[in-house]
Amino acid sequence: MIVESNASLQPYNTFGIVAKAKTLVRVKGPADVHAVLAHPDLRDQPKFILGGGSNIVLTGDVKPVVLKVEVEGRRVLDDGPRSTVVEFGAGENWHEAVTWTLEQGLGGLENLALIPGTVGASPVQNIGAYGLELQDRFESLDAIDLMTGREFTLDATQCAFGYRDSVFKHSPARDSDFGLAGRALILRVRMRLPKPWKPVLGYLDLQRKQAEAGVTEPTARQIYDWVCAIRSAKLPDPRVIGNAGSFFKNPTVTPEQCQDIIARDPNIVHYPMPDGSVKLAAGWLIDACGWKGKSVGQAGVYEKQALVLVNRGGATGGEVVTLARAIQTSVYERFGIRLEPEPVVV
Known part of the structure; x- marks a missing residue:
């Protein structure tokens, strides 16, 4: 377990806001979480889960223990006749994960290219763009309970996906409610990519790109390139602005x-x-x-x-x-x- 004191959070939020974490722990896997929960000085402190920092606004230094998710891993878990299941560590960069699937010859995530953040944050926000949402490709995820240390798996129904919403954004109003905000740290995420692959072209900007290119049957890689071009023209690169x-x-x-x-x-x-x-x-x-x-x-x-x-x-x-x-x-x-x-x- 790697523990840092008074760690700068400026590199870890895409707004580039200056702030510090009183205590930051780099989570490489479940063992690091168990170590935090067993630590006499850390176990009873409030926790704050940090992925790629692309969906937060820091208004000051963070007093809770910051759990910086850095779980790595990419693999094809199952390749069947009707779909392929891929699995990623929660700390993997989302856009790089999308690019990796295409390099393996697997289409299905190309509409979600160039979205900032990590794979572990994608189900929290139910990210979406250009006619596709994560829930359309989601299979399941593994997480760990920060109160009990128990590892568990959730499917799409249990994640309660909505528009930019999920069970991970809600705290339980009653003990019987299944809210996981601040309680579940996501470790791994799995996506099911359908076979045969079909393009998602309902978004107007993509239709314009298709018309400009004069392509009647685009490939997944072409759609990926179009999405990257559209996003780059409209949205600033967080590394620059x-x-x-x-x-x-x-x-x-x-x-x-x-x-x-x-x-x-x-x-x-x-x-x-x-x-x-x-x-x-x-x-x-x-x-x-x-x-x-x-x-x-x-x-x-x-x-x-x-x-x-x-x-x-x-x-x-x-x-x-x-x-x-x-x-x-x-x-x-x-x-x-x-x-x-x-x-x-x-």
Whole structure:
């Protein structure tokens, strides 16, 4: 077990916010977790699980024991006639994992390319992009209970996936409720990739790329390349400009609410959903309120995509939160819609 005191967290959050962890433990496997739970000075302290730091806003130094998940491993677990199951350690970089599957000749995750973060964080957020969500490919995961040290496995149903949501984002309201926020540390994640592979091309930007390329039957690698090109054009590289990707969830409204908004703003970007609701583009709502390119201190709204908040250099978590709240107020006052942030404020 590797334990560090007063460890800088700036390299471990994609916003690049300056903060420290009073105690940081590098988790390479279950043995490290068991060591923490047996340690006389650490076992009773609150714990904070840290993956790639791509979905958090640090507003100060972190007092709980930071468990930095660094579990490695990539393998094909099962290759059957109808699907292939691949397994990754929770500390593996997500985009590198997607790239690895394609290098093995396995399609199915290409729409999720270039999403920042680790594999272990992917089911927590139920990551999604360009017409695909993790739950569409998820098989199961292994985790460890930070209270008991017991290892367990969950399937998709038990993960209770929703839009950017899962059981890992909820605390139990009662002892009988199955909430795992802050309690379960994910060790390994398995995805089931279907055979035969079929492209997912329902997203408008992908259709445009397909038309530009003049390709009627794209390969998984071509879709991967298109997704990387689209994301790179719209979203800043966290290694260059600190950010946490899309900061707000796209809100859903009833058809009646959507028609009311269209009557006032005919150009609003909206997408009908299978359940009859309508999803609105949060980036469009923010842009319509005039926030693109604006700043609060050193926290700003990205000039190319209003859905992304960025660190212009030395931004504090407080500045990011202040900016986010100001945006929420503007959108609510104009459209009557409450935007919900994706990142966790720590």
